[in-house]
Amino acid sequence: MPPASYGPLDALNDPSARHAILTHFPVVLSIGVLLLTIASAAMKGANRTLRTTALVASVLLLISALVAVRSGDAAEAAVGNIPQVARDLVHEHEEQAERVWLFALAIVLAVATGWAKPRRAPLLSSIAAAVVALVSVGWIGQTAHHGGTLVYVYGVGTPKPLADADLRSDEEKAAGFADVRIAHFVTKVQPLLDEHCQGCHGGEDPPANLDLTSITSILEGGDTGPAVIPGKPNEGVLMRALSYEDEEIAMPPDEKLSDDAITAIAAWIRDGAVWTE
Ligand code: HEC
Incomplete structure (x- = not known):
């Protein structure tokens, strides 16, 4: 890990x-x-x-x-x-x-x-x-x-963005994206949202008014406020929901995501929550 x-x-x-x-x-x-x-x-x-x-x-x-x-x-x-x-x-x-x-x-x-x-x-x-x-x-x-x-000024010796360091898989590297953060989003984060979240949190009337199909609506958030605060994986209701620490909102409802999946989403938020359609 x-x-x-x-x-x-x-x-x-x-x-x-x-x-x-x-x-x-x-x-x-x-x-x-x-x-x-x-x-x-x-x-x-x-x-x-x-x-x-x-x-x-x-x-x-x-x-x-x-x-x-x-x-x-x-x-x-x-x-x-x-x-x-x-x-x-x-x-x-x-x-x-x-x-x-x-x-x-x-x-x-x-x-x-x-x-x-x-x-x-x-x-x-x-x-x-x-x-x-x-x-x-x-x-x-x-x-x-x-x-x-x-x-x-030059960032010499500072830790690399997480998405660039350990989380970057061969698959991401092979995909040849110019920006590692976009690569990380497209290959790791988008598929998770698609498979585990957007089925409910999309369309006309999403639960808790939270639409997870665009970055605009994710930043706006739902009933409880912004789902994601770029750069701050410890804030925002989305990570709270994924952590399963709060019984009221434990997402996805059926089963907690794997640790790797949660870390990938946290790294995406930490690296600025970049998005591409
Ligand atoms: C089966 C449908 C379903 C799926 C799948 C689902 N959710 Fe939810 N979500 C809900 C419902 C319903 C609520 C309203 C609160 C409740 O009843 O728990 C909710 C509430 C939330 C909230 C609280 C929003 C607020 O502002 O109060 C967040 C954050 C959230 N979901 C994130 C996610 C994420 C991230 C995923 C995917 C990992 C996901 N949900 C998958 C149904 C779903």
């Missing part, structure tokens, strides 16, 4: 999502390190606890940067066919990301020199660390921005 929804735990098995989660650590840590080093510089490096905390945080930043880059390599390997502009941006993002650990290392070294002999070492080291930390935040922010553009 293909997954009916994409939950938080699925993200751990998905290289792109795992990368998206792990990259938050260097982003947050770099800001933390910046605040700590500024505070330390403001106190002229006199506060040992602050300097120690900054050292620990910058070591963590270094580790998290290396981990994020590794997860990025895995995500890149899993990226399928993407447009050239997006591929170029992936490379730019990668090159920037590969330098983050150098910044982190520079901060670690700068903070560490605070323990050197000369009297002014703590002050100078705190100032140097704050400056490098500031540059790092800018660099990491730019890297993260490119990563975000890849996800939100």
